[in-house]
Amino acid sequence: MKEEKTKHSTFEKLTRLKLLYSKILDALELIPANAAYRKYTEQITNERLNMVKEETDLQKLEDKLQAGQLEEVILQAENELLLARKMLTWKPWEPLVEEPPANQWKWPL
Amino acid sequence: WRRPGAYCGLSWGRPERGRGVSRGQAGARATVKHWDEVTHKQLSAFGEYVAEILPKYVQQVQVSCFNELEICIHPDGIIPVLTFLKDHTNAQFKSLADLGAVDVPTRQNRFELVYNLLSLRFNTRIRVKTYADELTPVESAVSVHKAANWYEREIWDMFGVFFANHPDLRRILTDYGFEGHPFRKDFPLSGYIEVRYDDEVKRVVAEPVELAQEFRKFDLNSPWEAFPAFRQPPESPKLEAGDKKPEAK
Numbered sequence A: 001m002k003e004e005k006t007k008h009s010t011f012e013k014l015t016r017l018k019l020l021y022s023k024i025l026d027a028l029e030l031i032p033a034n035a036a037y038r039k040y041t042e043q044i045t046n047e048r049l050n051m052v053k054e055e056t057d058l059q060k061l062e063d064k065l066q067a068g069q070l071e072e073v074i075l076q077a078e079n080e081l082l083l084a085r086k087m088l089t090w091k092p093w094e095p096l097v098e099e100p101p102a103n104q105w106k107w108p109l
Numbered sequence B: 001w002r003r004p005g006a007y008c009g010l011s012w013g014r015p016e017r018g019r020g021v022s023r024g025q026a027g028a029r030a031t032v033k034h035w036d037e038v039t040h041k042q043l044s045a046f047g048e049y050v051a052e053i054l055p056k057y058v059q060q061v062q063v064s065c066f067n068e069l070e071i072c073i074h075p076d077g078i079i080p081v082l083t084f085l086k087d088h089t090n091a092q093f094k095s096l097a098d099l100g101a102v103d104v105p106t107r108q109n110r111f112e113l114v115y116n117l118l119s120l121r122f123n124t125r126i127r128v129k130t131y132a133d134e135l136t137p138v139e140s141a142v143s144v145h146k147a148a149n150w151y152e153r154e155i156w157d158m159f160g161v162f163f164a165n166h167p168d169l170r171r172i173l174t175d176y177g178f179e180g181h182p183f184r185k186d187f188p189l190s191g192y193i194e195v196r197y198d199d200e201v202k203r204v205v206a207e208p209v210e211l212a213q214e215f216r217k218f219d220l221n222s223p224w225e226a227f228p229a230f231r232q233p234p235e236s237p238k239l240e241a242g243d244k245k246p247e248a249k
Helices: A010-029 A036-054 A058-065 A070-090 B023-029 B037-053 B075-087 B148-159
Strands: B058-063 B069-073 B095-103 B111-119 B124-132 B193-198 B203-208
Touching: A010 A036, A010 A070, A036 A058, A036 A070, A036 B037, A058 A070, A070 B075, B037 B058, B037 B069, B037 B075, B037 B124, B069 B075, B075 B111, B075 B124, B095 B148
Parallel strands: B069 B124
Antiparallel strands: B058 B069, B095 B111, B111 B124, B193 B203
16 A cells, blocks of 8 residues: 655646656657657557556556556656657658668678 | 668578477576577567667667677667667667677778667667767767766777767776777787886886787688678679670680
C-alpha cells in the first residue's frame, strides 16, 4: 500500500502524465504522416494514454504499463517529448544524406 | 537487413561448434554457447525498426553471430541517433558503456568510431558505428552522454579525431609536450622519442629513440586462406568504351 508521503498525490501524477502524452501527440502532429517515427510513437503514446485514462489505481496501472514505477514513466514521457521536438529540427525520415564510400563497412578487409 | 544498394561485407554465419552437444544432458552447461535464434530475430527486428525510423543516417544494420546488433551511420547523424536511442520509449539506451575508435589506414575515412550503449530497462546492448577522417571534425556526444567526455579526449589524444563542441578537448594519456597520435597504425611501437636522465645537465632529456636491436619485419601472412566464408570473386579487368576485347589464346 503506497503511503502518501510523497509531495504529489497520485491524482497529480496521473494528470501530469496525461498532459505529457497529449503534448507529445501535439508535437507529433507537425511531423509528416508517413514518417515511421510518428507512426510508432503515436501508437505507444495512445496505448499508454488509454491505460492511464482507464486505470486509477496506482499499483494496477504500474502492472499494466510494465514500465517500472509511475515516476519513471513520467520521466520517460518527458524524454520522449524532448525527443519529438528535436526530431522536428533533424527530420530523420528524409532519405539517406550520403552513401558511405565503397568498402567503408567491409570487414574483414 | 541490408539497405538496398549498400555493399555489405558482413554475412555472419552461424558457428558450427557447440551444435554437436545434445541439449538434454549437457545443453544447459555447454562450454560453448548455443546459437540463440530467438534473440537473433529480436535484434534484427529492432535493427530494422531503428533503420525505418532514421533512414537519413542509418547506412547499414547488422547482427553478428554472437547476437550483437550494430548500426552503421553517417557521421552527421551521431547526435540524432544517440539521442533517439537514449530517449525513445522503445529504445531507452541510457548508458554509454564504451566509446572507442579503430584505425583502418586503407580506407578513405580511416577511423571508425564505435559507441557501445546499454539499455537497463530492456537489458540489451547495441553498437553504433560511424567513420571519421584525420581532418574532418566530428560532433561530440557529450551533450547526449556525459560519459563520452574522457573517451573523446582519449580518442583525440590517441588517434587525432577532432570533436567539435567538446567542453574540454585536450590530451589525457600522453605526456605534456608529446607529438603524434600513438594508436594510429603508422605510429611505431617504440615511438620516436625516448627520455633519460642526463647527469651532465642534471635533468631529464628527450632524445630520438635508439633501439638495441634493429627492427625486424616478420611476414605474418599465413600461406593458407584465412576466411573461406568471405571469399571475393576475382576482379576481371573492366572494358572501357572503345577498347577491343583481348583475344583469347
